Amino acid sequence: MNEILQLPEAPADLAQPALAWRNSFAGLGPAFFTDLQPTPLPSPALVGLNAPLVQELGLDPDWLASPPGLDVLTGNRLLPGGRPLASVYSGHQFGVWAGQLGDGRAILLGEIDSPAGPRELQLKGAGRTPYSRMGDGRAVLRSSIREYLGSEAMQGLRIPTTRALAVTGSPAPVRREEVETAAVVTRVAPSFVRFGHFEHFAARDQHDHLRTLADYVIDRFYPECRGAERFAGNAYAAFLEQVSERTAAMVAQWQAVGFCHGVMNTDNMSILGLTIDYGPFQFLDGFDPGHICNHSDEQGRYAFNKQPNIAYWNLFCLGQALLPLIGEQELALAALESYKSVFPRELERLMRAKLGLATAQDADRQLIEGILQLLAKERVDYTIFWRRLSHHVAGQPADTVRDLFLDREGFDGWLSRYSQRLALEEGAGPRMLQTNPKYVLRNHLGEMAIRQAKLGDHSMVSGLLLLLQSPFAEHPDHEDLAGFPPDWASNIEISCSS
Structure with missing residues (x-):
């Protein structure tokens, strides 16, 4: 890999960020990684740029969206001082020892200091590495958009996660079940070390x-x-x-x-x-x-x-x-x-x-198990149920919650017990509305954004990102994105192919 032609550094126009790169992982020694360069992609285009994370990292969004910035985000050029590498690891896959694996398509650019603390930047889909096995080292637009939106959805839900800084796309063909187009996700985390x-x-x-x-x-x-x-x-x-x-x-x-x-x-x-x-x-x-x-x-x-x-x-x-x-x-x-x-x-x-209970009582576990059994019995929509229950506790009639159940008698019995328990609490409604999200990244929403992006329209990617970064807010202009999934959503198949 050391014979690979060195990539050019990005030109310094448009106030290129002067990052103080380091790579503490590289200090572990050559047994842990291989130095290598990303493999360039033709005609990169910006699919999504995560403005809040750009700000957290102290970067310049205008430069990142410029042609030199797109080249950096795609792996076509390097910022001065970086040391790109791919790490080696092994693991169990589906319960079976798989032996040596490693960063088969992810290349760690290095580590920077940011206002949020030290962060590693990694390009996923930036080309083959010594650990790609039979793979091509690429990621496709479909899976890259899902990761970009999915990781930021988890961040919005306050669940620990790696982050996604950007997605760039390229017309370069990538063969999966069918021929798709290539993309690169810039991932961010304090560390990408795994079990x-x-x-x-x-x-x-x-x-x-x-x-x-x-x-x-x-x-x-x-x-x-x-x-x-x-x-x-x-x-x-x-x-x-x-x-x-x-x-x-x-x-x-x-x-x-x-x-x-x-x-x-x-x-x-x-x-x-x-x-x-x-x-x-x-x-x-x-x-x-x-x-x-x-x-x-x-x-x-x-x-x-x-x-x-x-x-x-x-x-x-x-x-x-x-x-x-x-x-x-x-x-x-x-x-x-x-x-x-x-x-x-x-x-x-x-x-x-989720039930708005700030204190603990012995009977709480029965309430929790009871509602989960009712939800499972009728396959009630999980997100919509908790959001409607939150609004009911905040003062709205119970009808919209009851309408989710065919077994009205069973739900009414649970609701009666829950209401008695809730009488011991104060301010439960507002707490629940900040606990039970209105928006999550349902499969059909991601699929709709992907279909538009394949036609060159990235507006839904950007719009969904904004909703998912504040999933507890009402966003009344986007009620359609908080509703029940359409019938065709059940036919979406998501596999390991990406």
Whole structure:
């Protein structure tokens, strides 16, 4: 890869940002990555630019939207000082050890200081790497728009996530089930280290590299693990516990909002507890606990109601990888144990919040389980139910909520018990309207934006982004985007192909 022709640096017109690049990940050594250049794409065009994130990073939106900026966002040119690289990792895919994987189409440009803190910038879809295996290293417009909107939807919902700075498109053909066009997403995160990075070195018995990686992540992101009294000062066990707790809290938020990830392989799990790798994800329409959003998931391994257990399974794999550093199996198991307490506690807290309950009562769990059973029985639209219930608690009649159910008697019985419980609370309605979103990125909304973008019209991509960044606001001019999905939405198939 070192023989690849160096890309030119972007010309300094239009106040090119003078970024103080560094790449702390590159300091780990050549066993962790390969230096390489992105592969240029012809005729890049701006599909979406995330203005709030541009501002958070202290960048210039006018320059990014200019031809030199588009070249940088597409991987056709480099800003001075960057060191592009692709990292190596391994992992379990659909429960089976897949061996060496790595950044098959993602290239890390480097790390910058921003008002929001240090952030890594990564181009997804920027060409082949040594870890592409049989892939072409490209991403298509369809999946790139989904990731751009999906990650920012999660940010708007206050769920930990990687971010998306921009999407650029190109007429370059990319073959998937059919011939599509290429695109590049500029992704942003404090770190893109995954569970699979640790599995890679553990599987190869490269314990020195494993320790180097663990020390790097602990010192940068989990310094409190050093000298912690728990686990007799074993920083690696404390680290595993912290990752377990962050993961538990994240998955609880997924379940509460009705988010299906779709492909929870260990290489798709962030070591920081961030939602990462937006492939065949989906926000639930009708509430179906066993819903499988990934058309490629023939066995239903990653069904919605299996996500909490899969997250623990993935953490167990991480614990096995860290065992050479932790030293004692009992310590590793004790560190993982926190997941089993944090997840149910966090989920119950979040579900109480969806019901507007600021205090905890013993009977709350029955209320939560009761309404989820009613929703599942009739596949009631998950987002619309919680939003209408919020408006009812805020003062509107109950009819719009009751109309969602065929079993009126069953719902009325639940509503009566809920109303009695709610009498013990104050200000529940306004809290619920800031807890239960009006807008989520339903599959059909993403599909509509994609269809328009394929025709060169990116207005719906931009419009959806604004709604998803403030999903609890009413936005009365966009009621149609908060309604029930059309009949054709049930025919949308989302797979691992991207």
